[in-house]
Amino acid sequence: MKRIKVGMLVFPGFQLLDIAGPKDAFAEVKVLSSGECEYEMMMVGTTRGTVQSSSGLTTVPDRTIFDPCPEFDTIIVPGGLGIFDAFDDPALSTWLRAQHRQCRRVSAICNGLFALGSAGLLDNKLVTTHWMDVPRLASTFPKARIEPDHIFVRDGSIYTTAGVTAGIDLSLAMIEDDFGRQMALDVAKYLIVYLRRSGGQSQFSPLLETQASPGSQTIEVQQFMLDNLHVDHTVASLAERVHMSARNLSRIFAKDCGITPMTYLANARIDAARRYLEATDLPLRVIAHRCGFEDTDKFRRTFLRRLQISPVDYRNRFRSMNKQESLSAVHESRHPEMVR
Numbered sequence: 627m628k629r630i631k632v633g634m635l636v637f638p639g640f641q642l643l644d645i646a647g648p649k650d651a652f653a654e655v656k657v658l659s660s661g662e663c664e665y666e667m668m669m670v671g672t673t674r675g676t677v678q679s680s681s682g683l684t685t686v687p688d689r690t691i692f693d694p695c696p697e698f699d700t701i702i703v704p705g706g707l708g709i710f711d712a713f714d715d716p717a718l719s720t721w722l723r724a725q726h727r728q729c730r731r732v733s734a735i736c737n738g739l740f741a742l743g744s745a746g747l748l749d750n751k752l753v754t755t756h757w758m759d760v761p762r763l764a765s766t767f768p769k770a771r772i773e774p775d776h777i778f779v780r781d782g783s784i785y786t787t788a789g790v791t792a793g794i795d796l797s798l799a800m801i802e803d804d805f806g807r808q809m810a811l812d813v814a815k816y817l818i819v820y821l822r823r824s825g826g827q828s829q830f831s832p833l834l835e836t837q838a839s840p841g842s843q844t845i846e847v848q849q850f851m852l853d854n855l856h857v858d859h860t861v862a863s864l865a866e867r868v869h870m871s872a873r874n875l876s877r878i879f880a881k882d883c884g885i886t887p888m889t890y891l892a893n894a895r896i897d898a899a900r901r902y903l904e905a906t907d908l909p910l911r912v913i914a915h916r917c918g919f920e921d922t923d924k925f926r927r928t929f930l931r932r933l934q935i936s937p938v939d940y941r942n943r944f945r946s947m948n949k950q951e952s953l954s955a956v957h958e959s960r961h962p963e964m965v966r
Contacts, residue, residue, distance in 0.1 A: 627661065627663065627664065628662070628663045628804075628805075629664055629665075629666050630665050630699045630700065630804055631665075631697070631699050631700070632648075632665050632700045632701075633668055633698040633700070634649070634667060634669050634670065634701075634702045634704070635670050635671075635672065635703045635704065636670070636672070636677045636679075636685060636687055636704070637671070637673070637711075637712040637718075638672075638673065638677055639678070639679070639709070639711065640677070640680065640705070640706040640708055641679065641680055641704050641705050641706035641790060642679040642680065642683055643791065644702075644704030644705055644706065644735040644736060644790065645669075645702070647791065647793040647794040647797065648702060648796065648797035649667055650817070651794055651798060651817060652665035652801070653667075654812075654813045654816055655801060655805060655809060658812050658816070659805070663805050663809070668688045668689060668696070668698075669685060669686075669687040669688050669689075670687055670689050670691060671689070672691055672712055672717075673690065674690055674692070680706045680708060691717060691721040692717070697728060698725060698728075699729060699730050700729060700730060700732075700733065700800065701722070701729055701731075701732045702733050702734075703732075703733065703735070703739070704735050704793070705734070705735050705755075705756070705789065706736075706738075709737050709738055709740050710737075710740070712741065713740040713743070714744045715744075718741060719745040719746075720745075722741060722742065722745040723745050723747070726745070726783070731784075731785055732747065732784055733786065733796060733800075734755075734785070734786050734787070735786075735787050735793040735796060736755060736759070736792065736793075737755055737756060737763075737789075739755055739763070740763070740766065740767075742784065743766065743767035747784060748769065748770040749767075750769055750771065751770060751771060751782070751784050752771045752772075752773055752779055752781040753771065753772060753779055753781065753784070753786040754772065754773045754774065754776040754777070754779040754787065754788055755786060755787075755789075756789030756790075757774060757775075757788070757789075758789075760774045778795045778796055778799060785799075785800075794817065794819055798813060798814055801813055802821075842882050843868070843878050843882070844875075844879045846868055847867070847879065847887065848883075848890065850864070850867060851887075851890065851891050852894055852898075855894060855895050855898055855916065855917050856915060856917070856918050857918065858918070859887075859891055861876055861888065864887055875887065891918075892928075895917045895918050895919065896917075896928070896929065896933070898916070899914075899929060899937070900933075902917070903941040903945070904941070910925060
């Protein structure tokens with residue numbers, strides 16, 4: 627029998643699915659291989675006694691980071707809101723560094739990688755995390771090389787993922803590494819999930835996280851672009867509207883929003899297209915025109931490049947059952963000042 631020992635860290639406030647998903651995926655290997663292969667999983671707590679997850683369910687770890695542990699092949703650190711109370715614990719950092727020296731791989735799901743960062747394991751590493759935690763990760767661990775749109779990233783012995791259900795993507799990748807593609811495919815079929823999901827996190831997250839504050843000098847420019855996505859804007863034409871030079875608008879816009887006016891416009895067009903695909907049956911040529919793309923082919927290529935999924939596949943995956951509510955969401959996204 628080929629047996630792989632996996633240590634799964636748990637701390638108060640951990641995300642239960644980050645542990646339960648990989649545990650279920652790994653457990654299927656033994657069943658599907660008729661006992662010829664298995665993962666031997668052990669829960670390791672950061673504290674003694676029971677550990678409560680963010681959902682309220684509790685678990686009793688097999689060991690703690692203060693106890694002798696077997697020599698693990700793999701370490702998995704889950705995410706969860708509790709990570710922000712736990713990640714900079716010196717005892718945890720020491721334990722993770724020791725495990726990194728002897729393990730084949732150390733992984734983190736969602737924001738669990740903050741614990742790896744505190745242990746110094748993210749320096750100059752390509753990593754990902756939940757899109758909501760990217761700004762905090764960048765400011766806390768500036769030496770990490772962040773790929774914000776990926777669902778799963780491997781850099782040497784360090785594995786990181788996006789949020790929550792991405793732990794299943796992680797476990798399937800590990801199963802494929804350990805026991806081959808067919809085993810990973812069989813587990814994926816049993817769990818009724820994709821072996822590899824198409825697209826990145828952008829298909830799930832809003833692109834417009836750069837809205838200017840009310841009263842700022844750039845809010846008028848942003849609103850004008852949102853109301854006129856079909857127009858062929860330039861920095862010069864936008865600057866003229868607010869009686870600025872193009873250079874001054876670019877400088878102020880970047881200061882307020884962190885991006886250029888043209889990048890904001892490109893993001894807004896993709897975001898509007900997503901909402902039309904979710905909420906309407908409009909033909910692609912109509913959506914392309916309304917969102918400011920030259921033609922349908924340009925729309926398809928740009929959408930695919932940005933989200934790693936085609937407009938048709940996106941519509942099939944995310945089409946809303948309640949079109950009236952979704953149409954209201956399209957309107958509100960373009961007119962945020964009308965949302966109470």
